[in-house]
Amino acid sequence: xxxxxxxxxxxxxxxxxxxxxxxxxxxxxxxxxxxxxxxxxxxxxxxxxxxxxxxxxxxxxxxxxxxxxxxxxxxxxxxxxxxxxxxxxxxxxxxxxxxxxxxxxxxxxxxxxxxxxxxxxxxxxxxxxxxxxxxxxxxxxxxxxxxxxxxxxxxx
Numbered sequence: 001x002x003x004x005x006x007x008x009x010x011x012x013x014x015x016x017x018x019x020x021x022x023x024x025x026x027x028x029x030x031x032x033x034x035x036x037x038x039x040x041x042x043x044x045x046x047x048x049x050x051x052x053x054x055x056x057x058x059x060x061x062x063x064x065x066x067x068x069x070x071x072x073x074x075x076x077x078x079x080x081x082x083x084x085x086x087x088x089x090x091x092x093x094x095x096x097x098x099x100x101x102x103x104x105x106x107x108x109x110x111x112x113x114x115x116x117x118x119x120x121x122x123x124x125x126x127x128x129x130x131x132x133x134x135x136x137x138x139x140x141x142x143x144x145x146x147x148x149x150x151x152x153x154x155x156x
Contacts, residue, residue, distance in 0.1 A: 079121055086118040087127055094130035102140040 014024050093111055097103045103111070115123075115131045 083118065083121045083123060086114055086121065087123060089114055090118055090123075090127050090130055094134050097134050097137055101137060103134065103137045105139055105142045108134070108139060 014026075018024050090111070093107075093114070097107065097111070111134055112131070115127060118127050
């Protein structure tokens with residue numbers, strides 16, 4: 001008869017719930033289950049929205065990575081082309097000064113400025129050798145600028 005005892009107890013609890021809250025035990029459990037299903041649905045919706053937002057972020061990140069790769073590639077081409085232009089300028093000017101076996105102070109200052117830019121971009125040993133040869137040439141005259149004017153420009 002223990003089952004009968006539990007049935008009576010559940011009946012009594014149900015009667016109390018109806019009396020105090022106006023809801024039976026089975027209806028209360030049903031409402032609880034509906035509430036839990038509502039929460040689950042809301043969380044599923046929230047999870048879907050979070051996944052969509054995350055997917056958009058991943059897509060945006062991939063596009064940014066692609067743009068960055070293209071930018072880095074373009075920058076490398078620009079640096080390489082600038083390096084080639086500086087190398088060509090160093091080669092042509094060194095050839096001129098070495099054949100002439102003289103250089104003015106202004107020409108030497110300009111040549112060294114070009115060489116420093118070339119070196120900063122990662123120029124190779126050819127430019128360095130030409131730089132050494134040009135700096136060993138005899139300086140004849142000041143050129144377009146006087147020695148003082150060149151020194152004043154450097155100290156600014």
